Amino acid sequence: MRPNTLRRLKAEGKPIVNAWLSIGAPYAAEAIAHQGFDAATIDCQHGMIGFDTAIAMLQAVSSTPAIPMVRPSGLAPAEIMRFLDAGSYGVICPMISTADDAARLVAACRYPPKGVRSFGPARGMLYGGADYLDHANDEILVLAMIETREGLDNLDTILDVEGLDGIYVGPNDLGLALGHRPLNEPEDGPVAEAIEHVRAATNVRGLISGIFCSNGTAAAMRVAQGFDLVTPGNDAALLRATMADAVKATRR
Amino acid sequence: MRPNTLRRLKAEGKPIVNAWLSIGAPYAAEAIAHQGFDAATIDCQHGMIGFDTAIAMLQAVSSTPAIPMVRPSGLAPAEIMRFLDAGSYGVICPMISTADDAARLVAACRYPPKGVRSFGPARGMLYGGADYLDHANDEILVLAMIETREGLDNLDTILDVEGLDGIYVGPNDLGLALGHRPLNEPEDGPVAEAIEHVRAATNVRGLISGIFCSNGTAAAMRVAQGFDLVTPGNDAALLRATMADAVKATRR
Amino acid sequence: MRPNTLRRLKAEGKPIVNAWLSIGAPYAAEAIAHQGFDAATIDCQHGMIGFDTAIAMLQAVSSTPAIPMVRPSGLAPAEIMRFLDAGSYGVICPMISTADDAARLVAACRYPPKGVRSFGPARGMLYGGADYLDHANDEILVLAMIETREGLDNLDTILDVEGLDGIYVGPNDLGLALGHRPLNEPEDGPVAEAIEHVRAATNVRGLISGIFCSNGTAAAMRVAQGFDLVTPGNDAALLRATMADAVKATRR
Amino acid sequence: MRPNTLRRLKAEGKPIVNAWLSIGAPYAAEAIAHQGFDAATIDCQHGMIGFDTAIAMLQAVSSTPAIPMVRPSGLAPAEIMRFLDAGSYGVICPMISTADDAARLVAACRYPPKGVRSFGPARGMLYGGADYLDHANDEILVLAMIETREGLDNLDTILDVEGLDGIYVGPNDLGLALGHRPLNEPEDGPVAEAIEHVRAATNVRGLISGIFCSNGTAAAMRVAQGFDLVTPGNDAALLRATMADAVKATRR
Amino acid sequence: MRPNTLRRLKAEGKPIVNAWLSIGAPYAAEAIAHQGFDAATIDCQHGMIGFDTAIAMLQAVSSTPAIPMVRPSGLAPAEIMRFLDAGSYGVICPMISTADDAARLVAACRYPPKGVRSFGPARGMLYGGADYLDHANDEILVLAMIETREGLDNLDTILDVEGLDGIYVGPNDLGLALGHRPLNEPEDGPVAEAIEHVRAATNVRGLISGIFCSNGTAAAMRVAQGFDLVTPGNDAALLRATMADAVKATRR
Amino acid sequence: MRPNTLRRLKAEGKPIVNAWLSIGAPYAAEAIAHQGFDAATIDCQHGMIGFDTAIAMLQAVSSTPAIPMVRPSGLAPAEIMRFLDAGSYGVICPMISTADDAARLVAACRYPPKGVRSFGPARGMLYGGADYLDHANDEILVLAMIETREGLDNLDTILDVEGLDGIYVGPNDLGLALGHRPLNEPEDGPVAEAIEHVRAATNVRGLISGIFCSNGTAAAMRVAQGFDLVTPGNDAALLRATMADAVKATRR
Numbered sequence A, B, C, D, E, F: 001m002r003p004n005t006l007r008r009l010k011a012e013g014k015p016i017v018n019a020w021l022s023i024g025a026p027y028a029a030e031a032i033a034h035q036g037f038d039a040a041t042i043d044c045q046h047g048m049i050g051f052d053t054a055i056a057m058l059q060a061v062s063s064t065p066a067i068p069m070v071r072p073s074g075l076a077p078a079e080i081m082r083f084l085d086a087g088s089y090g091v092i093c094p095m096i097s098t099a100d101d102a103a104r105l106v107a108a109c110r111y112p113p114k115g116v117r118s119f120g121p122a123r124g125m126l127y128g129g130a131d132y133l134d135h136a137n138d139e140i141l142v143l144a145m146i147e148t149r150e151g152l153d154n155l156d157t158i159l160d161v162e163g164l165d166g167i168y169v170g171p172n173d174l175g176l177a178l179g180h181r182p183l184n185e186p187e188d189g190p191v192a193e194a195i196e197h198v199r200a201a202t203n204v205r206g207l208i209s210g211i212f213c214s215n216g217t218a219a220a221m222r223v224a225q226g227f228d229l230v231t232p233g234n235d236a237a238l239l240r241a242t243m244a245d246a247v248k249a250t251r252r
């Protein structure tokens, strides 16, 4: 099976730079995934992407060096299994609030006896290889999003769930949950502290700590902070910004 | 009929800032067209966009302040009529090399007796209004791309074609045609001179002079040069650049 | 944020005329939404519409004066959040049977602390505006379908759920649930009485009462009865009928 | 090969009632084609329909009693062959102005030695049957649209083209071409006379005379006039009208 | 309502040969369904097929003699109802493990009072007919997949659920669940015994016993064993095999 | 630029085994292209594939070892340039009948000064690399289909066209053109002789000789005959055959 290079990067202590794909366009996905990213995550929660388009985007990313991952719409095992079958090499699952949530997430991503994933990998075998079944449980990355107050409260038991590969902080939702405006990089205060707390607890266990960031500068700061996997902005926001800049420069 | 605001901008001597859409994604089109552009052109020549997607992109742009235009795959009257029917308010036609080309282009965009456009506007009437037929010949913008040696040679007779609203320079193809590497903003030399020649000949007749530019800075330079309609970069190139920058900033 | 004009119509005591879109076609959606409707609801329960198509239809409706709404496939919070992110300004949720159902529906449509909606509005910010987050909780309309016996039994506690904006009667399912054939406008009898009971209880609380109707004549009758929001037929049924009429008139 | 029932209807002197499909939606196509039509024509000239959608619509129509036909974007042999390969049982080709046009149209629709159609029917063999090649030249219907002044002038030589099955009048374009406003059913005058002239010349040769009509009442009038194939309105226009009526009845 | 011919085949003791469609392509679906199958099941669990594509595939199958069925992504009532509305004449539901699961599955497929299916059949009425509501509860086939250890343990109570039409064995998942490698046709041993046990218990009650098989030879063996409904391989696997064979034969 | 491995195979005297893709499905394309083929050609002439789908199929093939090629609908320069922009590494153009046809085909595939290809490679640069412009004229493969009597008559002048890389025989159309039933592998006789004549004339010039074949056995025969590039059957035909076999084996 094609190895999941993200595990190697973690083992080597190198940062994983992850693209965030919310535009439903295989061409955009392919163009982005060629820009030096280690991974590219198709956002099927807040992205404007249906299942048919997500498959095409997974194919597009598969022609690049980036490892394809998916954020499903929620903790929906049948949906998660479909994305894995379609060739996703990782899952970033939103709104994991309890150890039971995390256990259900892991189970959805692992074949028996480690989980309850149904067999029928389809495109997964094309991307991964004929021996997909033998290695998928070891290669597929499972990350739980910590972005609710409950998730924060249950962090330790979540991290103790066997088979979970790490967490991914959603700073916006976490901020909202703690009673603040959503901000990717909050200044000092309870949200910033919560983020650091999540990271430290994750890394101390040797698990992958990931986080969404506003842009490359912020992502570099998060790497310096110790995060393993960073997302330097989402495609639509960066596209809007660069286009608005182009208009401004034209009209200056 | 909804007025084509690009004509008003030209009349007022204000620059027309045009977005270039080559990513086949209505969401990207809508996001871009909201960033302050006066127009947004769906590129069906070099863009990764089939007809079904182009229709959806025209609808997406129609929900923004930008005027929707299309670049067809070539001087193909039936195709051009389809884009107009689908609600495009302008056509930027590639590779116009002779007055006859230009005349066929104009004819495709005008109802009899001014042209040979077939009646059946479909979406055009939704976007334009119920009186579309009465005003379409006056509102739809027809721009001929000058980007071949022959087009350059025939510039005057092309510009004399009744009903043509202006030209749009394709600096890349023009450079190639003149034996140079494709560059959007060539330094001094024959290509730069040719571009200026085209602009001057167009503007002196009161027609719209348009040009593709690498980015906002270049577009501002072209406006200063006297161009009426400028395109500050294409969506895919700007997206790739901003994404590559994000990776670099992360890994710095 | 772009105001939800449906709230103003309710406040002014004017009927809200809502189009029902079950054909998976952005062009049909746009054509219909231009015919004088105040709102247009994309039916993702019984309509032939996947998520990719629904996004395109939301874009199409956004270019018209009608307010875009969606009926999700059921009380599925992750799905509902996706439609809101995609720019829906209202949700008509099927099969709400208990106050708990209604509370979960409301929570899915409201950001914390009023609910659990995850932040990441995407297209919603294009349609709604940059200050979407500040006003979405106030502008998005949340309507619960009353169409089960249990929903009828629990009507009062459902209507008491904080944040619910109103109800929408599904006369067909309600009739079936009560042991009758599905009819949009049942004659006197228990189903007609149940419908009037729902309306009265809703209106007395100042909430929006909505209902699906067979056609314009029936909708006018429902307005006269006191309903606030009426749907004069669904697109596919009206299209079939007008086409069958055309054949009959031809062959007469 | 599945027989083309439209030929039988002509032979029996029965009117052919044809649906006009301009909405790019297989579900709408299927719903309409079930309403009693003998044929259903997918409009790829003025309809909002790309090739991918057209294939799906041909499949949808194939599940109904109506014979699937296509109007291509113009006299484009390669495009016409693709629609035939995709299972279209007839072609209504726009803007046929000369005998040479008509001959090229016929050639595109017939295998050698009668024409130049390339072999590779694909879906055509699924819909038509395994012996498609043996009978396609006899079953596929080829209709030339008469809607230009030149086409009118060359009517006799057009009708004399071997293999042409008939004509289809486009009253709107014909009116425009003759210097009048486009009208489907012009009152007495040169356009009305031209239409009758075309019909008579066609029918006297035993060929099929077809025409687009505003609605069923107009279509019945055309049948009474002697037309063989009538189209009682287009889907989008009828849908808009029935929806506008529904709004009006609601607000009455 | 168009009768579900699969019921008649069962009544006559004839095997039901079912195609398995995992390629998201209406053309492939139509081509396959014309090859002599009694049924064709669109796999929305492990297949690469979103809802928009599934609708188009249902339309494509509807133009063939095969009865269209769907495997949903899981026991998701809202999703199942959508497929039925879209014209599926049967449901093969994965991972039914308890009588309660089976009861919820049946309820999703039956209108009140037999179930909780919501009324609004849409395409179902086009394929089934205008009297769909009167007969759908009797015609739609409901099959529960037995493929977990729990499902095996609860087999008898599952089979006793009123309204269940039969079962469908998923040998791969069943093998995995029992601690073996997934195999469609395991040799003697506990999985083979479990499969036979499921078949016998199903058939003794007069219900339909179905099973997935590797290919036609294996399917014939299953028919000989007593299975009522067999699937001789899935489309993608057979396509891959025949293509690999073609390459090998070329390079021999 | 990523090298076109097909040129190397020719140089090494190794046969090029080419897949034929007529099913409009990226998943099928990807699955097939993984089965050991050197190239995979997307058939946009007789295949059921629109431009939007063709792009997705090019992306899918790009994730496999096979070189992506396209057969356009005809000798349509604008269309051919679009496929090249979309990342096709070769063109197999139907119905080349004269040296002028061949010259126009070559010109469409080569940038100035060797041709008239317009610059704007889009996806081509993603698949090919940043230096695409420098090498595309050397890497892109241009093959002319010889399948008309005129093409046969003009074979020598066609082969003499500078820049043409070879030919591809369409035995079906060639047979029809010569007055025979279409057969991929005609027995002795004029069509078989014509095929051998084309091959010999092509190979003697050192150009690539290609041909469509019924299956792998026939392809091996063609390789033995001296053909450089062979297509062992088309996807839809092989899929139908393997499915029909599966049904027969089941019902035996």
Ligand SMILES: [Mg+2]
Residues within 6 Å of the ligand: A094, A147, A170, A172, A173, C118, C119
């Ligand atoms: Mg979040």
Ligand SMILES: [Mg+2]
Residues within 6 Å of the ligand: B094, B147, B170, B172, B173, F118, F119
């Ligand atoms: Mg150019």
Ligand SMILES: [Mg+2]
Residues within 6 Å of the ligand: C094, C147, C170, C172, C173, E118, E119
């Ligand atoms: Mg209901």
Ligand SMILES: [Mg+2]
Residues within 6 Å of the ligand: B118, B119, D094, D147, D170, D172, D173
């Ligand atoms: Mg016309």
Ligand SMILES: [Mg+2]
Residues within 6 Å of the ligand: A118, A119, E094, E147, E170, E172, E173
């Ligand atoms: Mg299974």
Ligand SMILES: [Mg+2]
Residues within 6 Å of the ligand: D118, D119, F094, F147, F170, F172, F173
């Ligand atoms: Mg051929």
